Amino acid sequence: MSANELPIAFVSAGDVVAANIALPIAGLIIVPLRFWMRTSRKMGIQIDDWLILAALVFVIGMSIAQLYGVSQHAVGYPSRDYATPIEQLTSLPPEQRLTELIYWITWLLMLPANGLIKLSTVFLYRRIFLVGKGSAFGITSTAVGLICLLWTIAFFFATVFGCGTHVDRAWGTLADIMSCNTNMRLDAMMISDLITDVMVWALPIPVVWGLRISVARKLAVIAVFMLAGASLAAAVVRLIIQIQISHGGYSAHTNVNLTLTTNLYWCIIESGIALIASCLPTLRVLFRITTISSAYNSLRSKLGMSTQSSEMRVRSMNMGDSLDKMPSLNIHVNQGFSVETETKRSSSDRSDKSLV
Template sequence: MYSSYSVAAAVCSCFFPAFAALAVAIRFRARIAHNLKLGSDDWLIVSALVFAFSYCCIVLYGSFRASVGQDLSTITPVDYTNYQKHLYFGVIIAHLSYGFVKLSVLHFYKRIFTTQTFRLWVNVMFVVVCLFMIVATITQIFSAWPISNWWTLGKNYTINYGAFLTSFAAIDLFLDVIILCMPLPVIRKLHVKTRKKFLIMGIFWMGFFCVVATAVRLYFGYKLSLAGAGKPVSDEEFSYVSVNNIIWAEIESCCSVVAACLPTYGPIMRSIAIPSSILSSIQSLLNSVKRKSTARTSDSNSNVWIPLSGDRVKPASIRKGQDVEVGVVQSGEIRVQRSFATETHTQEG
């Protein structure tokens, strides 16, 4: 017989990775169907999906073969060893998944916003996230020494493991909030109506649920830290806290992948029966972000970028039937920006 906690962990391990895989598939469909070049953000989100999927597979197998979700007072020493091994490797994989999602979102920002100051801050955050991934991975690997102590009954960690989960969940939450807030100063300076500014912010804040998932995981990590600090806790309560920490880690990793994909669905939305007013609003919002951002960058350059026209054209380098917008010209180059796209092509003038 399996406990309800084990069943819940198994169900989440099946549903959420499938949802995340579908989101990434739609993202690539949108890119390929409209002949858009795949970028670093696309490959980083694939890496995040691989790690999220791997973590869910570990939890799924552990739910039936390694006592994940079971009352720890009822398992054998062999079951305990299997349980700890799954937990050990699962935490490493989960932290890598969180990190790659953040890196993907940061690269997506670099596609949308072209101001030098903003791109500088994106690069700084990129380094910070990489350091976070490295430190989290190394800390988890050497949280017990020798490493086999991690899954050996009666052995202790070299650190307060509950405090480790709590602190790194708090840092993860802090980084998520910063990354979500990064576009706000740029959006605030756009010369558009306040209502449109809120709509643009809503597009980039689709990942807010991931912040909620991280906050819940932080709570259960804190509960584990109390147990690690010696506070009396029953086996049943500890099982409840540990399995919820695992489940919310799954939810965070998979939903982060989904949230990172949502803003990239613009091209494929044209082929879906969605009111044209909604499509045109979303397209104009993101095009406005790119045009305003590019305009501020060009104003700071010594060379003047002269607008050619606001009319739509179809250069020879673009396939027939594809809408594009002419941006600006500099040194004999025509820079073409697709509607609701994130690539820039050049054609010799």
């Protein structure tokens, strides 16, 4: 049956292709830029960088799987119409079987991808806010990181062995899938994924809010950290679809392939956006330098200034002269001090060197 009882519109094969090309390419640009920024500014490559690189590999794997499904006219294409709900439960056309297999593979790749992105973000926060031993932020961030790690491991193996030793039932008939209690597992997985996302993205808010700076600058910094929260919207959409499937049952009057395709689309949207946004706190320094350089180059062209003079001025700005006059905020917490100690210092005493 081709009707759509979902509260979310079906996506087309073209939508799937666009998302699975654009997001990995953006990741292939952003992640190397992150490494370049680390090395060029002599910050050193640390665990948060390696974790995000590993996450990129899994995101690319998700895209390859989905693009292959589209190339076989399975993902993004409607499955066969059925005369009765019983026929829908027991029939398994080749294109539906492939779509179900791609869906299962995507989850196997998305779980470590999302888990690595969350862990990378937690380690990035700990790198930015160098905390004293036993500080509240240190304990909280460690707990959140541990929860994300256990979540990734637990649901990865739950997905692999969701049907026990009968692994292939995960891409069998709808009756086979239903026998594995797949909906219950997916409900728990998506809800907990959303909860851990909120925990991770909200982690730095209390720390930033405790800094002795203007409210406007606090909000600006929080906005940079919360850009990854855009992926939460995709997670919510995917959860809405799953709840509708669980409520309506596998025999609901909706197209199987297009329903799974819509879920696949929002899976890559969530992981791709989260990966890109998690790199932005690091790359904001690059954006600031680029903006300054572009402004001076434009001024040089208008005033006929020499290239050497312009470059010297840009270099002077980038060396940290009067950075407090710039609209961006540079947070620096000295090693050996707790966050609580740092927040008590006035903003004028802080170093202008950015660690992100």
